[in-house]
Every structure is written in C-alpha cells, then in structure tokens.
Amino acid sequence: MSDFWIIVKKEIKDLLRNKQIIFGMIILPLILFPALGQMMQIGIEQAQEETKVVLVNFDKGEYGSLLVKSLEIAPNVTVTQIQAKDLQEAIKKAGEKDYNVVVVIPSDFSQKISSNEKTYVEVYAIFKGISAGMREGMSEGRINAVVQVLNEYLAKLKIEQNVQGDPEAILKPIEAKSYSIIKGRIVEVPPSVVSGIIFSQAFSIPLVLFIMITYVSQMAATTMAAEKENKTLETLLTLPVKRITIIAGKMIGTAGVALISSIAYMIGMKYYIGSLTPQTSEIGISLEDLGLSITPKGAFLFALSLFLAIVFALSISMLLSVFAEDVRSATTLVSMSIMPLLFPSFILMFADLETLPTAIKSILLALPFTHPILASRAMLMQQYSQMYFGIAYLSVITLITLYITAKFFSTEKVLTAKLKFGKRKRGRA
Amino acid sequence: MPAVRVEKLEKDYGKVKALKGISFEVKEGEIFGLIGPNGAGKSTTLRILATLLFPTAGKAEVFGKDVVKQADNVRKLISYLPEEAGAYKNLTGYEYLEFMAKLYAKTGKSVEEMLELGKEISDLGNRLYDKVSTYSKGMTRKLLLARALMVKPRLAILDEPASGLDIINAYSIRQTIKSFARNEGVTFLVSSHNMLEVEFLCDKVALINEGVIIEIGSPRELKEKYEAKNLEEVFMRAIRVSAGGE
Numbered sequence: 001m002s003d004f005w006i007i008v009k010k011e012i013k014d015l016l017r018n019k020q021i022i023f024g025m026i027i028l029p030l031i032l033f034p035a036l037g038q039m040m041q042i043g044i045e046q047a048q049e050e051t052k053v054v055l056v057n058f059d060k061g062e063y064g065s066l067l068v069k070s071l072e073i074a075p076n077v078t079v080t081q082i083q084a085k086d087l088q089e090a091i092k093k094a095g096e097k098d099y100n101v102v103v104v105i106p107s108d109f110s111q112k113i114s115s116n117e118k119t120y121v122e123v124y125a126i127f128k129g130i131s132a133g134m135r136e137g138m139s140e141g142r143i144n145a146v147v148q149v150l151n152e153y154l155a156k157l158k159i160e161q162n163v164q165g166d167p168e169a170i171l172k173p174i175e176a177k178s179y180s181i182i183k184g185r186i187v188e189v190p191p192s193v194v195s196g197i198i199f200s201q202a203f204s205i206p207l208v209l210f211i212m213i214t215y216v217s218q219m220a221a222t223t224m225a226a227e228k229e230n231k232t233l234e235t236l237l238t239l240p241v242k243r244i245t246i247i248a249g250k251m252i253g254t255a256g257v258a259l260i261s262s263i264a265y266m267i268g269m270k271y272y273i274g275s276l277t278p279q280t281s282e283i284g285i286s287l288e289d290l291g292l293s294i295t296p297k298g299a300f301l302f303a304l305s306l307f308l309a310i311v312f313a314l315s316i317s318m319l320l321s322v323f324a325e326d327v328r329s330a331t332t333l334v335s336m337s338i339m340p341l342l343f344p345s346f347i348l349m350f351a352d353l354e355t356l357p358t359a360i361k362s363i364l365l366a367l368p369f370t371h372p373i374l375a376s377r378a379m380l381m382q383q384y385s386q387m388y389f390g391i392a393y394l395s396v397i398t399l400i401t402l403y404i405t406a407k408f409f410s411t412e413k414v415l416t417a418k419l420k421f422g423k424r425k426r427g428r429a
Numbered sequence: 430m431p432a433v434r435v436e437k438l439e440k441d442y443g444k445v446k447a448l449k450g451i452s453f454e455v456k457e458g459e460i461f462g463l464i465g466p467n468g469a470g471k472s473t474t475l476r477i478l479a480t481l482l483f484p485t486a487g488k489a490e491v492f493g494k495d496v497v498k499q500a501d502n503v504r505k506l507i508s509y510l511p512e513e514a515g516a517y518k519n520l521t522g523y524e525y526l527e528f529m530a531k532l533y534a535k536t537g538k539s540v541e542e543m544l545e546l547g548k549e550i551s552d553l554g555n556r557l558y559d560k561v562s563t564y565s566k567g568m569t570r571k572l573l574l575a576r577a578l579m580v581k582p583r584l585a586i587l588d589e590p591a592s593g594l595d596i597i598n599a600y601s602i603r604q605t606i607k608s609f610a611r612n613e614g615v616t617f618l619v620s621s622h623n624m625l626e627v628e629f630l631c632d633k634v635a636l637i638n639e640g641v642i643i644e645i646g647s648p649r650e651l652k653e654k655y656e657a658k659n660l661e662e663v664f665m666r667a668i669r670v671s672a673g674g675e
C-alpha cells in the first residue's frame with residue numbers, strides 16, 4: 001500500500017470512529033431533508049384543502065344563479081349560500097365557521113350582464129394566521145378561475161348573438177374584485193399580494209431564529225469546550241467567583257456576540273430577500289397597511305420570548321459541552337441535540353399551528369423554539385394572550401435548564417464528565 | 430488552626446482507588462511538599478483541596494473550612510496552579526493577569542499591587558504584552574505561576590510548579606516561593622516527583638505511593654531516620670519498608 005493510501009485509510013478510520021461525526025454528518029442529513037419535505041407536504045396539503053366559500057347573492061337574475069352553480073361544481077370548492085342583509089353580516093357569519101372566502105354578488109349583476117355592461121363580484125379572503133398564507137392565495141385563484149370560465153362562456157354567448165357594445169364588457173363581463181380580511185378588517189389588497197408579504201414574514205422569522213439559535217449554541221459550546229481544550233477550566237473553577245456567576249457571565253457574553261451577529265445577519269438577509277422579492281416595496285404596501293402593526297407591548301413580549309429561548313439554548317449548550325472533549329466534538333454534540341428541538345418548528349413556515357393535527361401541535365408546543373415564532377405572529381396579530389402562555393412555558397423550561405446547569409457546574413462532574421464519557425466509549429469499543 | 434487538615438481522605442475514580450485514606454496537616458506559613466511517583470495520587474489530593482473534586486470518604490479542611498461544604502469560602506483563601514494548565518490564548522499576558530487580579534480584588538487586595546507583583550514574578554518583560562498564543566511552554570508556566578502568587582493567597586496549592594521550566598527558571602521560582610512563605614506568610618502545598626527540588630524547597634514533606642502516605646517529616650528528619658544522603662534514597666528505602674511491613 002502506498003503512503004497515500006495509508007494516510008487516507010487512517011484518516012477515514014479516525015473520522016468514522018467519532019460517533020458525533022457519524023451522527024451529525026451522515027445520519028442527521030438522512031433524516032433532516034426527508035423531514036423537511038414532509039413538513040412542506042403538510043403545508044401544501046393544507047393550502048390545497050377545500051376552499052370554503054360563503055356566498056351572498058343579492059342578485060335575483062339568472063346570471064347570479066349561474067355563477068353560484070359554476071362555483072358549486074368547481075373542484076375543491078364548497079359553497080354555502082347564506083342570507084345576509086349586508087357585507088358585514090356575511091363576514092361575521094363566515095368568521096364564525098371555518099370559511100375562508102366570502103363571495104358577494106351585487107344586486108345589479110344580471111341586469112348589467114344583460115345590458116352588456118361590465119359588472120363585478122367581490123371576493124374576500126379571510127386570513128386567519130400568519131403562516132405562509134398559501135391557502136388564501138390559492139382560494140383566490142380558484143374563485144378567479146371560476147369567474148374566468150364564466151366570462152369565457154358569457155363572451156362566447158354574446159359573440160354568437162352578435163351583441164354590439166363595449167368590447168371590454170363583452171369579452172370580460174365579470175371582474176373579480178379581491179380583498180383581504182385581516183383580523184376582521186377589510187383591506188383593499190388582493191389576497192395574493194397579502195400572501196406574498198405574509199410569506200416573507202412566515203419564512204424569514206423562523207429562518208433568522210434558526211440561524212440565531214444555532215450560532216448561540218455553537219458559540220456557547222465553543223467557549224466551554226475551549227476552556228477544557230486550552231486547560232483554563234480548572235483554574236477558572238478555583239477562583240473566588242460563584243459558579244453561577246461564571247455561567248451567567250459566559251452566557252451573557254455569548255448572547256452579546258450573538259446579538260451583533262444576528263443583527264449583521266438580518267441586515268444581510270434583508271438585502272438578500274429584498275433583491276429576490278422587490279414587489280413589496282414597489283407596491284408600497286407595508287405590514288401596517290394590512291393592519292398588522294407592532295405595538296411596543298407586542299415588541300417587548302416578542303423580545304422576551306426570544307430572549308428566553310436564547311437563554312435556554314445557551315444553557316443547554318453549556319451543559320452539553322461539558323461532556324465533550326474538545327471544541328470540535330462539543331459543537332457537533334450541541335448541534336445534534338439542538339437540531340431536533342429546533343427543526344420541527346420549521347413546519348410553521350408552511351402551516352398554521354391551529355390547523356395542524358393535535359399530535360403535531362402538542363409536540364410543537366412542547367418544543368421551546370416554537371414559542372418565539374408563534375410570538376412573532378401573535379405580535380403582528382396583536383393577540384397578546386397567546387404570548388403570555390408561551391412566555392410562561394418558556395420561563396419554566398428555561399429556569400429548569402438553568403438550574404440543572406448551575407447544579408451540574410457546582411459538582412466535580414464538570415471536570416470528570418468528559419472522562420466518564422470517554423471511558424464509556426472505550427468500554428464499548 | 431492548621432492551614433490544611435486532611436483526614437482519612439479517600440478518592441475513587443470508578444474502580445480506581447486513587448487515595449486510600451490519607452491524613453496530614455500543614456501548618457500556617459509552612460512549605461509542605463507532597464512527593465511520590467507518577468499516579469501516586471498527588472494531583473488528586475491537591476484537586477480535592479482546591480475544591481475541584483469531591484472526596485469519596487474522609488475530610489479535608491483549609492483554615493478550618495470544609496472543602497466540600499464551604500467551597501466558596503475556601504476559594505477565597507486559596508490559589509491553585511494545576512499541573513497542566515493554559516491561559517486564554519487571545520489575551521495578552523498582561524490582560525490575563527489583569528483579568529485574574531480583578532476577580533481577586535474583592536478579597537481586599539489592590540489590583541495595581543497584584544499586577545505589579547505579577548509582572549515581577551512572571552519576569553516576561555515586554556513579552557507580557559504579546560498574546561499568550563505566542564508564548565513558549567515555559568513562558569506560559571511562568572505567567573500562570575505569577576497569577577497564582579500575585580494574589581497573595583493564604584494557601585497556594587501548586588501542582589508541580591516547576592514542570593517544563595529550565596534550571597535557571599526553576600531555581601528562581603523556588604526562590605520566589607521561599608520568599609513568599611518567609612515574608613508574606615503564605616502557606617504552600619506543592620507536589621513534585623523531583624525529590625531534589627523538594628528537599629531544597631520544603632519545610633516538611635509527605636511521601637505518597639499508590640494512594641497511601643508512607644512517611645511524613647522534614648527532609649532532615651527523614652534523611653536521618655533512613656540514614657540516607659538525599660530524599661531519593663529515603664523514598665526508595667521507605668517504599669521497601671512499607672512494602673515489607675505489610
């Protein structure tokens with residue numbers, strides 16, 4: 001065997017003997033990506049669910065009924081016709097049940113079509129939460145498709161009958177005017193545009209959180225493991241400083257650096273996303289225009305939730321890194337423990353918590369990193385009571401983790417855990 | 430009150446019995462040496478006294494304070510130099526000393542004085558303002574020793590203080606330790622397997638082998654008792670006697 005192959009062989013053997021590498025670099029990706037696909041699937045399936053339409057027909061003529069029929073036979077659309085004296089009442093009734101679209105046919109609908117004038121239907125998409133908003137966008141599309149089919153049918157009819165008049169009104173007699181309903185308020189922005197804006201929110205917050213938590217835990221693992229690797233830990237632990245002070249100092253120091261890095265990230269991301277989706281700024285629609293404003297109270301609660309999640313990540317990373325022998329294995333150990341906690345919350349990018357199956361919902365609620373994501377949405381929707389629950393839960397979990405970490409650091413395990421870990425490994429080999 | 434009191438101290442690492450019930454006392458102001466071969470249990474003893482490890486059985490006190498129950502109090506009295514230690518690589522030597530001095534400031538000493546002393550003991554000159562990552566092994570050791578001594582602890586626990594130092598530096602460190610004990614009243618507990626170093630340095634020594642103390646006394650007493658020229662011979666004879674006596 002040539003020297004080259006001797007070295008290659010030793011290198012492979014060395015790397016593959018490291019359980020963390022096997023797990024982190026081989027097994028994890030094999031699980032991770034299929035899982036991500038599965039999550040997207042759930043989101044897409046949800047978006048493709050039935051469009052449940054509440055229909056209010058103020059028109060007594062034949063074309064009104066024709067539109068109702070067309071909607072009724074359209075695939076993936078269920079129509080419930082209701083009586084309502086005005087739009088407000090219709091929206092209210094729709095909100096009570098699980099309807100996501102309100103369609104209103106105006107009283108002069110048939111008359112206008114008969115007299116070859118242009119008319120319209122109003123389509124209101126009801127946004128319930130801030131997940132991708134794919135469902136609402138999709139519903140709008142389905143209704144539009146029905147309207148278009150009807151338009152084509154009417155246009156053919158009129159052309160066959162050789163009707164004279166405004167060509168625009170003949171070719172496209174019915175226009176679908178789309179609006180969005182956010183928090184019970186009508187916003188004069190089409191659902192597809194709202195979806196786009198909400199999508200970037202739904203996507204970027206979990207992503208930024210993911211990056212931030214990963215960074216924070218990697219850094220915490222590094223600072224602890226570096227103390228071991230550089231043999232500064234023993235000295236540190238004999239200084240006249242309380243152990244809890246050492247942990248807290250390290251945590252806050254790490255969090256500070258993480259804050260700087262996440263600000264840098266967000267600025268970078270903003271330009272990155274900005275260059276991909278310029279439409280938001282071009283249309284000139286901000287979250288405020290959608291009625292999704294951030295109050296100081298909301299911002300504070302969100303920040304608190306984020307802070308608690310970061311402290312949790314820091315604490316658990318420090319605890320775990322005690323078991324590692326060096327920086328490299330500490331970071332792998334930490335990421336393979338943090339990932340499973342962090343990853344499932346990605347599902348919230350594609351689906352709303354409320355619409356998920358109970359089992360998945362419970363798992364998500366039990367995971368600490370779900371809560372800042374939920375909080376970011378509750379902040380925009382100004383649903384503060386939801387945030388209190390998340391914060392209370394996070395506080396309890398974080399305090400328990402902190403307590404365990406502090407306890408652990410006041411025992412000799414902080415020095416010897418590594419050796420036991422190593423010994424166990426050797427024993428098995 | 431003795432500076433250190435150790436009573437029937439035992440320490441198991443899983444199945445390995447590192448200490449099998451050792452007892453000794455160190456008087457205040459004394460330089461006490463713990464000597465023995467590799468794996469004898471020296472570092473284990475010192476680490477228990479430095480509050481890093483918990484004894485399996487027995488008792489250890491520093492100035493009357495229990496090292497387990499009153500660890501926080503003990504840490505205010507001691508300064509510990511591990512056998513294998515490093516300093517923060519991205520700090521300069523001076524920043525390292527400053528960091529340490531500030532943490533000891535609450536024990537009533539002035540940071541400036543500590544730093545002045547630290548500079549002097551480390552004897553690194555201008556290199557003190559270079560990053561620790563550029564230091565040689567011996568330079569790092571001197572820096573760590575300086576930080577252990579500059580805080581003028583009541584008890585300094587030094588695990589092989591001169592390991593990695595050349596004879597000149599080792600000699601100067603011994604002089605520093607001696608003068609700290611005489612002039613500052615600092616008590617020293619040092620470990621070594623260099624018998625000659627210990628003979629020159631220590632007022633009293635304990636010979637430890639396989640977790641058992643086989644002899645305690647001043648170097649002179651021990652040499653007389655075993656009719657030996659130096660501690661090395663004492664040690665070899667003492668081991669034979671203790672093995673034969675069993």
Ligand SMILES: Nc1ncnc2c1ncn2[C@@H]1O[C@H](COP(=O)(O)OP(=O)(O)OP(=O)(O)O)[C@@H](O)[C@H]1O
Pocket residue numbers: 416419442445446447465466467468469470471472473474512622
């Ligand atoms: N963390 C540990 N886990 C398991 N065994 C240990 C551990 N630390 C020390 N030992 C064992 O305890 C015994 C005493 O070790 P110790 O380090 O106290 O010896 P020492 O006298 O300082 O030796 P040296 O002169 O080589 O530094 C040895 O047998 C050693 O293998």
Ligand SMILES: [Mg+2]
Pocket residue numbers: 471472473512588
């Ligand atoms: Mg040792």
